[in-house]
Amino acid sequence: MLKNLNIEEILFLDIETVPLAPEYTVLNEKWQQLWERKMQFQINDGKLPHELYERAGIYAEFGKIACISAGYVVQKKGEPYFRVKSFYDEDEKKLIQNFFNALDSFARAGKRRLCAHNGQEFDFPYISRRALVNNLTLPKVLDIAGAKPWEVKDILIDTLQLWKFGDYKHYTSLSLLCELFNIPTPKDDIDGSQVAKVYWEEKDIDRIVKYCEKDTMAVANLLLKYKGDMIIPFENLESV
Template sequence: MPQPVSWKRRLKNFLFIDLKTVAGEPSLLSVDPRLQRQWEEKSRYFKHDDELSPAGWYDRRASFFAEFGKIICIGVGGLFFDDDDKPHLKVKLLSNDDEVPLLTEFLAIVDRYPPGELTLCAHNGKEFDFPYLCRRLMANGLPLPPALQISGKKPWDIPHRDTLEYWQFGDKRHFVPLDLLAAVLNVPTRPLEWTGDRTSEVYYREHDWPRIEKYARDSMVMLVQVYLKMVGAPLVADEHIVMSD
């Protein structure tokens, strides 16, 4: 197993992120008519055991698509080490009903890192979190930071890490939720309360921010611990996990 001092160096300028997304509107009836027509066309190609109307599909799946969804919470996490080289994790949750100030706050965090030196890490980040962030930044007229200027780049020119990609071992069809991966790897974290497709329901029907933020915090901790387990680094002790204001 690598020595802790080597992990201190390898995890410098390393930021874990996790998005919580919801449908852009409470229901399909609230969506701009132009986008409604686009959703109705798109939903015709969805395949599932349940036969749902376009409105039903919107409630269930619009949050997965940046063209029809929005980000309500971004978890960010960074590792640091004490004098005994024990890892500590600092987690910050950015949450807002209004996506523009939320994304602006995220950009302010990213801008603290030297240009070209930031590495992001997420679960399914290369197919979801990173492109979703880019699309929502562009849709809101916000600039793409250097770390997210990834369009058109070759895979080996993008430094970001993806725990799902590690687990796939080249099998791009194989999807494993983060919660299942933590269980398979025997990572001692709390099971997540729900899966991402239920976030819209909790947000629009209950608007329960404490519950959403607890879900986001648990996801962030699980992501970090899974990554550390996969690369053979020591896990973070519970007492060394800090929530940042």
């Protein structure tokens, strides 16, 4: 099955998300109550709800998208390269709309499949939910509410689901799989847990973009590894 995947038809994605507000105290009373109710059903490690607000970015109802990176594999003189474009803007609606516009261009170029790590449970639904919050029309590839998994498996590829081999209880991070398969990853990147701080306190979106782009390339390399193909070295990463 994996051998039959045409890697050049796939658009690889990664998103970085942050809480809607820089800190819990900025929320109005209603949103504070809603956050507290949400946290009642989470493992809190003894922390109070306001102490868990750093996690808000992982929930589409309490977070927003800071960056979407989309990349694809190209061949140049018989050597694979990874070309990536990032979408970021303080105006989340504009960010998502620009990404949707690009999806149309990618589709016309033959890249009609999307791939992300844990995309089925995070990236794809998160983008779709935030699009609806921003009154945007979903592109066909993401307009899958109510669709059965087998109806979208050829369109939305998830490197985590491929690794599960049907084991629905198993979660493995992208960084762990990269280490397992000896896929080189940069050592100078921020950690995913630091993205909110970098966004709200340091206001360094460029740092987040670079992190997002390298994760997108890691997803591509992971799928290449699954297929038994040559992975792409970091020096062959091209930002456009």
